[in-house]
Amino acid sequence: MYDLLELTLHRDKLSFFGFLKKNPTRALKNGDYYKFVYLLPSNVGLTDFSYKGIIIHIADTVTEGHWQLVRDLPLAMAGADLVEVLEDLERHRLEQARQDVGLELGGWIFDTIANGLYTEQETAYFIRLMFLHGYDFEQLTSLFSAIVKRIELASYFLTTAKKIYRGVEFG
Incomplete structure:
Protein backbone atom coordinates (compact mmCIF):
# COMPACT_ATOMS: atom_id res chain seq x y z
CA MET A 1 0.00 0.00 0.00
CA TYR A 2 1.36 3.39 -0.99
CA ASP A 3 1.02 6.66 0.88
CA LEU A 4 -0.58 9.46 -1.09
CA LEU A 5 1.16 12.73 -1.86
CA GLU A 6 -1.22 15.67 -2.08
CA LEU A 7 0.48 18.60 -3.77
CA THR A 8 -1.63 21.74 -3.42
CA LEU A 9 -0.59 24.76 -5.46
CA HIS A 10 -1.93 28.27 -5.74
CA ARG A 11 -2.60 29.02 -9.41
CA ASP A 12 0.31 31.52 -9.35
CA LYS A 13 2.68 28.58 -8.68
CA LEU A 14 1.46 26.31 -11.49
CA SER A 15 4.03 27.67 -13.96
CA PHE A 16 6.87 26.51 -11.69
CA PHE A 17 5.51 22.96 -11.89
CA GLY A 18 5.02 22.74 -15.66
CA PHE A 19 6.90 19.44 -15.67
CA LEU A 20 3.85 17.82 -14.02
CA LYS A 21 2.21 17.72 -17.46
CA LYS A 22 4.55 14.82 -18.31
CA ASN A 23 3.11 12.80 -15.41
CA PRO A 24 -0.67 13.44 -15.33
CA THR A 25 -2.66 12.34 -12.29
CA ARG A 26 -5.94 13.04 -10.52
CA ALA A 27 -6.45 16.78 -10.00
CA LEU A 28 -8.92 18.77 -7.90
CA LYS A 29 -9.70 22.49 -7.69
CA ASN A 30 -10.94 24.77 -4.92
CA GLY A 31 -10.99 28.47 -5.81
CA ASP A 32 -7.47 29.51 -6.80
CA TYR A 33 -5.90 26.27 -5.56
CA TYR A 34 -5.23 23.03 -7.39
CA LYS A 35 -4.54 19.71 -5.69
CA PHE A 36 -2.60 17.01 -7.53
CA VAL A 37 -2.71 13.55 -5.94
CA TYR A 38 0.16 11.12 -6.52
CA LEU A 39 1.26 7.79 -5.13
CA LEU A 40 4.37 8.38 -3.05
CA PRO A 41 7.25 6.00 -3.87
CA SER A 42 8.03 3.81 -0.87
CA ASN A 43 11.66 4.99 -0.73
CA VAL A 44 10.67 8.66 -0.33
CA GLY A 45 10.30 10.06 3.17
CA LEU A 46 8.63 13.43 2.70
CA THR A 47 6.65 14.95 5.55
CA ASP A 48 3.86 17.53 5.54
CA PHE A 49 5.01 21.09 4.98
CA SER A 50 3.98 24.32 3.31
CA TYR A 51 6.07 26.95 1.63
CA LYS A 52 4.91 30.11 -0.17
CA GLY A 53 1.69 28.80 -1.73
CA ILE A 54 2.89 25.20 -2.01
CA ILE A 55 1.35 22.69 0.40
CA ILE A 56 2.49 19.09 0.77
CA HIS A 57 0.35 16.61 2.65
CA ILE A 58 1.08 12.91 3.01
CA ALA A 59 -2.09 10.89 3.56
CA ASP A 60 -3.61 7.41 3.45
CA THR A 61 -6.71 8.60 1.58
CA VAL A 62 -7.55 11.58 -0.60
CA THR A 63 -9.18 14.45 1.28
CA GLU A 64 -11.60 15.84 -1.29
CA GLY A 65 -13.87 17.84 1.05
CA HIS A 66 -14.89 21.00 -0.82
CA TRP A 67 -12.68 20.23 -3.80
CA GLN A 68 -14.07 19.84 -7.32
CA LEU A 69 -12.67 17.05 -9.49
CA VAL A 70 -11.11 18.62 -12.60
CA ARG A 71 -9.03 15.71 -13.92
CA ASP A 72 -10.44 12.23 -13.33
CA LEU A 73 -7.35 10.12 -13.99
CA PRO A 74 -5.87 7.17 -12.13
CA LEU A 75 -3.32 8.13 -9.49
CA ALA A 76 0.17 8.32 -10.97
CA MET A 77 3.40 7.55 -9.13
CA ALA A 78 5.21 10.77 -8.19
CA GLY A 79 8.06 11.16 -10.66
CA ALA A 80 11.71 11.64 -9.75
CA ASP A 81 11.67 15.26 -10.91
CA LEU A 82 8.72 16.12 -8.64
CA VAL A 83 10.25 14.27 -5.70
CA GLU A 84 13.56 16.09 -6.18
CA VAL A 85 11.87 19.51 -6.26
CA LEU A 86 9.78 18.73 -3.18
CA GLU A 87 12.78 17.37 -1.26
CA ASP A 88 14.72 20.56 -2.06
CA LEU A 89 11.80 22.73 -0.94
CA GLU A 90 11.40 20.70 2.23
CA ARG A 91 15.12 20.97 2.99
CA HIS A 92 14.96 24.75 2.47
CA ARG A 93 11.92 24.95 4.77
CA LEU A 94 13.69 22.85 7.40
CA GLU A 95 16.75 25.12 7.24
CA GLN A 96 14.53 28.14 7.88
CA ALA A 97 12.87 26.49 10.87
CA ARG A 98 16.03 24.97 12.36
CA GLN A 99 16.68 25.81 16.00
CA ASP A 100 19.55 24.95 18.27
CA VAL A 101 17.49 23.53 21.11
CA GLY A 102 17.57 20.00 22.40
CA LEU A 103 14.64 17.65 22.29
CA GLU A 104 12.58 16.81 25.32
CA LEU A 105 12.52 13.04 25.79
CA GLY A 106 8.80 12.43 25.60
Whole structure:
Protein backbone atom coordinates (compact mmCIF):
# COMPACT_ATOMS: atom_id res chain seq x y z
CA MET A 1 0.00 0.00 0.00
CA TYR A 2 1.36 3.39 -0.99
CA ASP A 3 1.02 6.66 0.88
CA LEU A 4 -0.58 9.46 -1.09
CA LEU A 5 1.16 12.73 -1.86
CA GLU A 6 -1.22 15.67 -2.08
CA LEU A 7 0.48 18.60 -3.77
CA THR A 8 -1.63 21.74 -3.42
CA LEU A 9 -0.59 24.76 -5.46
CA HIS A 10 -1.93 28.27 -5.74
CA ARG A 11 -2.60 29.02 -9.41
CA ASP A 12 0.31 31.52 -9.35
CA LYS A 13 2.68 28.58 -8.68
CA LEU A 14 1.46 26.31 -11.49
CA SER A 15 4.03 27.67 -13.96
CA PHE A 16 6.87 26.51 -11.69
CA PHE A 17 5.51 22.96 -11.89
CA GLY A 18 5.02 22.74 -15.66
CA PHE A 19 6.90 19.44 -15.67
CA LEU A 20 3.85 17.82 -14.02
CA LYS A 21 2.21 17.72 -17.46
CA LYS A 22 4.55 14.82 -18.31
CA ASN A 23 3.11 12.80 -15.41
CA PRO A 24 -0.67 13.44 -15.33
CA THR A 25 -2.66 12.34 -12.29
CA ARG A 26 -5.94 13.04 -10.52
CA ALA A 27 -6.45 16.78 -10.00
CA LEU A 28 -8.92 18.77 -7.90
CA LYS A 29 -9.70 22.49 -7.69
CA ASN A 30 -10.94 24.77 -4.92
CA GLY A 31 -10.99 28.47 -5.81
CA ASP A 32 -7.47 29.51 -6.80
CA TYR A 33 -5.90 26.27 -5.56
CA TYR A 34 -5.23 23.03 -7.39
CA LYS A 35 -4.54 19.71 -5.69
CA PHE A 36 -2.60 17.01 -7.53
CA VAL A 37 -2.71 13.55 -5.94
CA TYR A 38 0.16 11.12 -6.52
CA LEU A 39 1.26 7.79 -5.13
CA LEU A 40 4.37 8.38 -3.05
CA PRO A 41 7.25 6.00 -3.87
CA SER A 42 8.03 3.81 -0.87
CA ASN A 43 11.66 4.99 -0.73
CA VAL A 44 10.67 8.66 -0.33
CA GLY A 45 10.30 10.06 3.17
CA LEU A 46 8.63 13.43 2.70
CA THR A 47 6.65 14.95 5.55
CA ASP A 48 3.86 17.53 5.54
CA PHE A 49 5.01 21.09 4.98
CA SER A 50 3.98 24.32 3.31
CA TYR A 51 6.07 26.95 1.63
CA LYS A 52 4.91 30.11 -0.17
CA GLY A 53 1.69 28.80 -1.73
CA ILE A 54 2.89 25.20 -2.01
CA ILE A 55 1.35 22.69 0.40
CA ILE A 56 2.49 19.09 0.77
CA HIS A 57 0.35 16.61 2.65
CA ILE A 58 1.08 12.91 3.01
CA ALA A 59 -2.09 10.89 3.56
CA ASP A 60 -3.61 7.41 3.45
CA THR A 61 -6.71 8.60 1.58
CA VAL A 62 -7.55 11.58 -0.60
CA THR A 63 -9.18 14.45 1.28
CA GLU A 64 -11.60 15.84 -1.29
CA GLY A 65 -13.87 17.84 1.05
CA HIS A 66 -14.89 21.00 -0.82
CA TRP A 67 -12.68 20.23 -3.80
CA GLN A 68 -14.07 19.84 -7.32
CA LEU A 69 -12.67 17.05 -9.49
CA VAL A 70 -11.11 18.62 -12.60
CA ARG A 71 -9.03 15.71 -13.92
CA ASP A 72 -10.44 12.23 -13.33
CA LEU A 73 -7.35 10.12 -13.99
CA PRO A 74 -5.87 7.17 -12.13
CA LEU A 75 -3.32 8.13 -9.49
CA ALA A 76 0.17 8.32 -10.97
CA MET A 77 3.40 7.55 -9.13
CA ALA A 78 5.21 10.77 -8.19
CA GLY A 79 8.06 11.16 -10.66
CA ALA A 80 11.71 11.64 -9.75
CA ASP A 81 11.67 15.26 -10.91
CA LEU A 82 8.72 16.12 -8.64
CA VAL A 83 10.25 14.27 -5.70
CA GLU A 84 13.56 16.09 -6.18
CA VAL A 85 11.87 19.51 -6.26
CA LEU A 86 9.78 18.73 -3.18
CA GLU A 87 12.78 17.37 -1.26
CA ASP A 88 14.72 20.56 -2.06
CA LEU A 89 11.80 22.73 -0.94
CA GLU A 90 11.40 20.70 2.23
CA ARG A 91 15.12 20.97 2.99
CA HIS A 92 14.96 24.75 2.47
CA ARG A 93 11.92 24.95 4.77
CA LEU A 94 13.69 22.85 7.40
CA GLU A 95 16.75 25.12 7.24
CA GLN A 96 14.53 28.14 7.88
CA ALA A 97 12.87 26.49 10.87
CA ARG A 98 16.03 24.97 12.36
CA GLN A 99 16.68 25.81 16.00
CA ASP A 100 19.55 24.95 18.27
CA VAL A 101 17.49 23.53 21.11
CA GLY A 102 17.57 20.00 22.40
CA LEU A 103 14.64 17.65 22.29
CA GLU A 104 12.58 16.81 25.32
CA LEU A 105 12.52 13.04 25.79
CA GLY A 106 8.80 12.43 25.60
CA GLY A 107 6.14 11.19 23.22
CA TRP A 108 7.28 9.79 19.90
CA ILE A 109 10.99 10.48 20.48
CA PHE A 110 10.95 8.62 23.81
CA ASP A 111 9.15 5.65 22.24
CA THR A 112 11.65 5.63 19.39
CA ILE A 113 14.67 5.68 21.69
CA ALA A 114 13.11 2.96 23.86
CA ASN A 115 11.89 0.74 21.01
CA GLY A 116 14.06 1.65 18.03
CA LEU A 117 13.57 2.56 14.39
CA TYR A 118 11.98 -0.05 12.14
CA THR A 119 10.73 1.69 8.98
CA GLU A 120 11.90 4.17 6.38
CA GLN A 121 9.08 6.52 7.37
CA GLU A 122 10.20 6.50 11.01
CA THR A 123 13.79 7.05 9.88
CA ALA A 124 12.84 10.00 7.66
CA TYR A 125 10.84 11.61 10.46
CA PHE A 126 13.69 11.02 12.94
CA ILE A 127 16.23 12.71 10.64
CA ARG A 128 14.02 15.75 10.13
CA LEU A 129 13.27 16.05 13.84
CA MET A 130 16.96 15.94 14.77
CA PHE A 131 17.79 18.48 12.06
CA LEU A 132 15.07 20.87 13.21
CA HIS A 133 16.36 20.77 16.77
CA GLY A 134 19.93 21.58 15.77
CA TYR A 135 21.61 18.20 16.10
CA ASP A 136 24.63 17.90 13.84
CA PHE A 137 25.31 15.03 11.44
CA GLU A 138 27.70 13.27 13.83
CA GLN A 139 25.17 13.36 16.68
CA LEU A 140 22.43 12.16 14.33
CA THR A 141 24.57 9.26 13.13
CA SER A 142 25.47 8.25 16.70
CA LEU A 143 21.82 8.27 17.78
CA PHE A 144 20.69 6.40 14.68
CA SER A 145 23.30 3.66 15.09
CA ALA A 146 22.27 3.21 18.73
CA ILE A 147 18.54 2.84 18.09
CA VAL A 148 18.15 1.30 14.62
CA LYS A 149 16.66 -2.19 14.71
CA ARG A 150 16.99 -3.06 11.01
CA ILE A 151 20.47 -2.76 9.52
CA GLU A 152 18.84 -2.53 6.05
CA LEU A 153 17.81 1.03 6.98
CA ALA A 154 21.44 2.22 7.04
CA SER A 155 21.58 2.96 3.31
CA TYR A 156 18.25 4.79 3.38
CA PHE A 157 19.38 6.71 6.47
CA LEU A 158 22.60 7.91 4.82
CA THR A 159 20.89 8.91 1.58
CA THR A 160 18.14 10.84 3.36
CA ALA A 161 20.41 12.43 5.96
CA LYS A 162 22.83 13.65 3.28
CA LYS A 163 19.94 15.30 1.43
CA ILE A 164 18.65 17.03 4.57
CA TYR A 165 22.09 18.02 5.89
CA ARG A 166 23.43 19.12 2.48
CA GLY A 167 25.19 22.46 2.92
CA VAL A 168 25.43 22.09 6.71
CA GLU A 169 28.88 21.76 8.25
CA PHE A 170 29.56 18.27 9.55
CA GLY A 171 30.71 17.63 13.11
